[in-house]
Amino acid sequence: MSTLSRLGSNLVFHTARKLQFFIEKSWWQHLGKTLRYALYVVVHPIDGFWDLIHEKRGSMVAAHIIVAATILVEIMRLTLTSFQFVTINMEFFNAAVVFMRILLPLILWTVANWGLTTLMDGKGRMGHVYMAVSYALTPYVILNAVMIVLSQLVTYEEGALYWLLAGIAFFWTAILILAGMMMVHDYTLSKTILSSFLTVVGMGVMVFIFVVFFSLVSDAIAYFVSLYREVLFRVL
Secondary structure: OHHHHHHHHHHHHHHHHHHHHHHOHHHHHHHHHHHHHHHHHHHOHHHHHHHHHHOOOOOHHHHHHHHHHHHHHHHHHHHHOOOOOOOOOHHHOOHHHHHHHHHHHHHHHHHHHHHHHOOOOOOOOHHHHHHHHHHHOHHHHHHHHHHHHHHOOOOOOOOHHHHHHHHHHHHHHHHHHHHHHHHHHOOOHHHHHHHHHHHHHHHHHHHHHHHHHHHHHHHHHHHHHHHHHHHHHHHO
């Protein structure tokens, strides 16, 4: 009984400490600093991504928040942007599809890049890859939020600025992802481009394997269901 009491006391003590750390103001201050650091990363990508990982200037919680903001902004872009620039049938709109369209490529990139770079002397861990890509999404969040408002203020003929911001958001994010991978794995630019290309190929291979596996499982389930029905038909 004394051992159980000691274990229970330790569990309560550690739970209370974690709860206290969560409530303390310093935790929120740290989260605020790691979120604000994303603004530094987007304009100083080389130093920013290096310090993000090696000096621990970033956090996984901030990375999750940026990813969540990306998903939210994408949903808002599709639903609130003027019909002049985005045409979508709200009857068939599915937020879950948008959610997976953002999250699935992020997961695939993280896993494929980490798996390939471990074979290419990459120094980054899987969490580092995820964090770097998440922080690289910051321009996409900011510029798309601006584009939503801008789409309500300009006509289609005056929409050159809208499409310019869309292009900047895409290319800026892509450049930041390359810079992040270069700093995370301590690669040269050429090796980063090569590893990124192989990562995209790896993502395609992973999707292909998943589709084949899903197809085989579906066929197996259909076979056993038909076999069960046949047996049931003959018995009855």
